[in-house]
Amino acid sequence: MANVTADSADIAEEETEHMIENNFVVEAENVASSIDPKEMRAVILAGFGGLNKLRVTKKTMPEPQHGEVKIRVKACGLNFVDLMVRQGNIDSPPKPPLIPGFECSGIVESIGENTHGFEIGDRVMAFVCYNAWAEVVCTPVDYVYKMPDKMSFQEAAAFSLNYVAAYMMLFEVANLREGMSVLVHSAGGSVGQAVAQLCSSVPNVTVFGIASCSKHVAIRDSVTHIFDRNADYVQEVKKISPEGVDIVLDCLSGEHTGKGLALLKPLGAYVLYGASNMVTGETKSFFSIAKSWWQVEKVNPFKLYEENKVMAGFSLLNLLFKQGGGVRVKTVMDKLLSLYNQGRIKPVVDSLWALEEVKEAMQRIHDRGNVGKLILDIEKSPTPLMANDSTETSEAGEEEEDPEGDNDNKERMPFIQ
């Protein structure tokens, strides 16, 4: 029944939100009672758009192909890029329906032919090219990494994407060294917190963090200076460092690209690694978003020449899944696991969510309510409080206006620090 519902929704996009919400609750109950060993629970994105395109349903369990590992998933990471996927606001999006999600942790359940390096029962974390938000995942062995003994599944699901991205941006793209300064947007987010921790592994690095005021208390120890995201941060940074900064890590884009370039010291590097400003209202047409995406101001190479500046882009997902970066990422992961084992980095988990709570979790990222990582915990049941809240939160999510600053319902969400 769950599969049928998903297919119907894919065709009948004009269904009212109320009907979908009712279906969602019924569907979730049916799924919970499933015992078919060939099926698994998974989050499905029925089509590109708002939160109402997401549901939990049953899918046929995948089996590992040549060179793949099958993982019984324990926890999945939820990232801003998942919101962009949901809106279809990415380059060459796959055709829905699809299972979202790019990273998970769990236990190796079986191994494909000619697949070496892992054994059944290994605790692992993995990158997946979609399909992570499910009870079972298969992925090529090159994207699978053994977890340290002391690392929890929740930590592991919070580790791969954010720490690898932060490490590669700081050390392979921007060449962070002793005594430098780094400005990071969304300092309270999961990449921001990874950046702050990795910066503290290098002597005498100054971190300028930008975050909503509501997060300042929670993250003030992780950065050197902290600014409100609504403040004129260019002026604020220049008051402290008139020359500017050595590295700007920007996940927002738009006007922040020009501001970031302007803030660079000579030989400084601006790194664009996301475009969260492009995700606004939940139901905003993704065509209009795609348009604004490409309207970002272009940069003349001679301007960089005259000003001695570096402009870079970084997309870990493209590196992994389109550009064959698996071996390079493996080397980085080895370094990161060494830092983890030395106690120098530790993922900050914002909150755990059941698969059925994925809409509320997405809304929390969208509202920038999180400090650290949101985790989909496969074994968690939806809290009664969340089930009651479901419709209400999704309504907020359907508004055309950016609900930024509207934090009324955040306090009722369960989260751990």
Next chain:
Amino acid sequence: MANVTADSADIAEEETEHMIENNFVVEAENVASSIDPKEMRAVILAGFGGLNKLRVTKKTMPEPQHGEVKIRVKACGLNFVDLMVRQGNIDSPPKPPLIPGFECSGIVESIGENTHGFEIGDRVMAFVCYNAWAEVVCTPVDYVYKMPDKMSFQEAAAFSLNYVAAYMMLFEVANLREGMSVLVHSAGGSVGQAVAQLCSSVPNVTVFGIASCSKHVAIRDSVTHIFDRNADYVQEVKKISPEGVDIVLDCLSGEHTGKGLALLKPLGAYVLYGASNMVTGETKSFFSIAKSWWQVEKVNPFKLYEENKVMAGFSLLNLLFKQGGGVRVKTVMDKLLSLYNQGRIKPVVDSLWALEEVKEAMQRIHDRGNVGKLILDIEKSPTPLMANDSTETSEAGEEEEDPEGDNDNKERMPFIQ
């Protein structure tokens, strides 16, 4: 008399070339017999334009100001950027008449007030913000470096600009590491040769050099692969390395910017450090050149994001003289002098020229006839052969058409290897 001549030329830009050439010869003879201790010989650029704007004249000798060192010059470096200065094809050019030249070597003759770290008689090399092509130069102490005992004045004049630029591009902008690959245009030029030597200081670095066929024999041992500058180097490189290269160093610009970006591996860096393609015919209007300079294709930051690429610009002169990079360059110079003392790098000197031969020297760079550095040797007298050639070479230089490939008169130029 020499000063008067220069001023006259500044006003009377319509003077015929023949008249100027005659003046030049007479002037040079007068200068050679000068014994006034308050005057010095210097190359003067009377106005922006072709080779005929250059002459040797007498100027009042400068005295060191607070924080400056006065250097009795032995040798000066001649760089492609000097051709761009001559054409006025730089950002915010100073008003002519001016003495060109950005680097020299020599002996400390006196020291300004509150100037520490040097003594009279020290053998030094120095950066100068113009004014280098003269018998005496004053420059701030931050731009002066002691020469190693075994370094000749010619080597020193070939060292500063090119090795610092090559080092900073490779190690501070592009982050060269073991196993990487580097493509360098003008591999036979003085920066190209410095790049090749510095690459060989890192294990297992592949260097793809692009140079005129005439230089291939001379430089084939300095690079891993060598391509003709008129060949389709993108295809040639991809035959050897289908993935592309990690670093592209481009001093040409124009169409090579797009080609360079296209040749990058994921996380690769394209560095634009010059625009020698913008210097074509000797008398081409510098306004039309300035126009083509700005017509270079702009780059969308999202393209870099999706492709995982880095685009950088590097101008050592701007870093030094506009952006306060003196301390940073000093650190780099210390590392380079250490490499020099270990015998791991050694400047390649193409040829030595008298001040009076500056036009012929410029023509040689313009024709891309050099392998390594051209040096103005203050104590060298113009060779009789060169004096006879002067008019002839300058005529070639006045042609509207790019004389590329017209190497007829090169064989008669004196040069050392």
